[in-house]
Amino acid sequence: MKPGLSLRVSQHLSLTPQLQQSIQLLQLSTLELAQEVEQMLVDNPFLERSGDEADAVSDAPAEIAPAAHEYSASDSISSEKEVGQAQAASDSVAEATSAETPEALNWEADGMDGQDGEWGGESSSEWDSPSGSGSTRNRDGDGETDAIDLAREHESLTAFLHRQALSLRLGAEDCAALRFLIESLNDDGYLEDSLQELAQSLAGDDLEEREELEQRFAIALKLLQSLEPVGVGARDLSECLQLQLRDLIHAAEDEGTTEAHMNRLKLAQAICKQPMDLLARRDLRKLTSLCGAREEPLREAMSLIAGLEPRPGRRFVDVERNIIVPDVIVRPVRVSSGRVDFSVQLNADVMPRLRVHDIYAGVLRRHKSSEGHAALQQQLQEARWFIKNIQQRFDTILRVSQAIVERQKNFFVHGELAMRPLVLRDIADQLGLHESTISRVTTAKYMATPQGTFELKYFFGSGLGTETGGSASSTAVRALIKQFVDAESPKKPLSDAKLADMLKEQGIECARRTVAKYREQLKIPTTTLRKAL
Template sequence: MKIDLRHELKLTLAPALIESLKILQLPRVELQQLVRQQLEMNPFLEDVLEEEVEAEEELETTAEEPETTAEEPQEDESSEATDEEKNLEDFDWEEFLQNGVDPGYRPQPDRDDRFQEKVAVTVPTFSDYLMTQLRLQRLPDEDLVIGEFIIGNLDDDGYLVCSIEEIAQILEVSDEDVERVLRIVQTFDPIGIGARDLEECLIIQLRERGLGDSLQARMVTDHLRDIQNRKHSKIAKALGVSVSEVREAVQDITSLEPKPGRRYSTEDVRYVVPDVSIELIDGEHTVFLNERDVPHLRIGAAYRDVLDGSRKASKEERTFVMDRLKAARFLLKGLEQRRTTILKVMRYIVETQNGFFNRGIAHLAPMTLRDVADGIGMHESTVSRVVQDKYVETPHGVFEMRYFFSGGVRTQTSVAISTHSVKARIAELIEKEDKRRPLSDRKVVELLKSEGMLVARRTVAKYRDELHILPARLRKEL
């Protein structure tokens, strides 16, 4: 085997830069978790309270006043240094390094440390709600087992996801027993649960209303697809009734719940905490970084004696101090770079999207990541990290930062407008349309063209689907 020596150049990222990029793309909630974790791990990081920051600012202001003499602060510094030296002589480094507790931290006397009892709250699930109704039926133990198995095989919408034969085979009971218990479960609240398909779900609800043998039930059984496609004339001809009767029956059917279990969904509500707030102050939009619950950090002073040699320390202790000090500096530098970069990007967005902030979504201008990167002198990937998973609170609501980046649509005046503006206009046109004569995609194209927007019909259909708007034939109301 031959051994060769080669020279090659590689581009690698420094550890500090890697940490800085990680911090940059963190949203506010994850940043808060990271900072609190580092506070617990690194003994040289201190949480600076707002009261301390205000006190330091007042001291700086007082120091700048001309009436202050130079001799008084020298006496204070010497006395403080003497006190600090005494404290360091009594300081146990071994205990400090083992416990990892910041010796500079002192509980604040005015801090609200009142005990607040944490009470665990159990929210009953959809299955628990059905199980309670099952146990109130006073059924034999064999039927209770079947009922519990049926409830355990309902999906989030309340539909039975396995067949009668499968349940009977697993529980080693007859199909008739399973059918009998299933009919009992189908009487539980909400009405319609335990159905095997949409047709059975609607029939159960009609039967509960006393319409089991009605025109509505026949339409659901034989013409469910025609109801969805609004073919009322075809249904009337097939059932030998008038079109007006079919329309009245359709109104009753549309009042039923196709997914009876969804109102008992246990899905947690996702709350959005904006990372940036934009407020109108004195006629100008001002950008504020939301760091309300993120601890403000500083590096403690207890490490200095080990580094300058005034305090004897072993090599392991000095290595520990240097490692923790570097980590603390990397974190503080990364936090400051995150703060300045986010503000720089958001201020450029506010300046570029001035029409949006002053007049609304209809005046959103097309903008790309490259436009922002060129405008602020940063790389496109850096801008992408800034806007990733972050939200901004504006006078028009809370938006994802990526919302402000979109392609453009040509206009007759050769001035591109944002696709978000086009979508907003399409939604507005359809909302104001005559429901008896809804606008087709071609008609929407014509209306947009009359307003100077050049959009193809397939583009309108694409935007309409993204807005979850039905086609014209399904929006028609008779």
């Protein structure tokens, strides 16, 4: 083979660094964006977080004052032509910027002067909390405590147990053993590791010390299981239920309960000593033979067990992990003739207020011939592009949210049963964007609505055929199935086939397998498990 030269013409898509950053920021969640902003503030000296002073906006020229990011669902959106022109202009600026040398850049007329000022959705007078903090404050100023403050005041399970342990008169070693066991509990209040494993983790290969630790842990475990909540410190579900039943038996003895109730408690305790899978399957035949009881008392005892708490630490789970800070807020707005419209507004608390450091930018502008000017010039440009890309991220989220509200307006009025079929392509075609962009926008972004807080992806769902030739949203069908199950007779629950027939009566064609899939998604047990004892 001879080496040679050849010319070839080809086309390929090239993503500029600015466009790559824009795509990256678009797919980040609120928490990830806050972390990215903090990292950028550390890395780039030209970027700073704007304060709450109003003069940063009032002193800015009229052409760069931030506009309010609040629109009504009935407002018109930009045409596809305008969107395309704006995107083309953005790409042209990016390519021109990357092609020019830093020395050739003109700061007085670089087309980015508007980024030196603060940008944000609301003035600091309305939103007095710093953005990116993750807290959602009441806009009406009624003084309500925000959700994160409530979460911080929430006492954890370990703190609750440590507080009870202080009232016990224990020696230093027993106190240390009890504290070690408390710290070894999982979120549900169970002790997952055996005492032998815990002792070995501390003593290592020292057999004598390991045996001594096992003895102390055994004593500490008895003390732990005597604390509130009842059932804490159990090694498995069986032990957890038995601890609760033992407490109920002691309470019944102190109160002098009837013999029938006491027998029911003891029978329930005997059931919990059997394999848990028999109780889960409600295998009355095997439980009857193992416990030596008739079927009717066995049903009553199983009903009593159903009222126990399988996870003692449930109410102590850190609620801060379950807090969802919405990116978009939807509020009803009553218009003329009694018609209700909805306003779509960005949550100012999740919008980082950033600006270019004016002093540093001015010094760099006046010392163009200084050493290291090119590198600093590049950092200044990166700061400007970062602010622009963040603003574009929130503008895109708002446009997509507005389009969703327009399409699913009936949901915001009537709930899940009024949800319409909607796919990513519908919104993409309406806004002139690619489906992948809509997918990035709707992932890990949340909308607070009168019906609750939902991920943007929640409003998308496939359609099922109807007798009239239309289609029904899968979300609406799931809501209808849940409604049927909630209204069923506990003694005669509805089977999947019966649910499919009931949907057909409503004009919705839904196979039994599809009903079973939707039921599993709703975490509704099977007919056998739903049947009342």
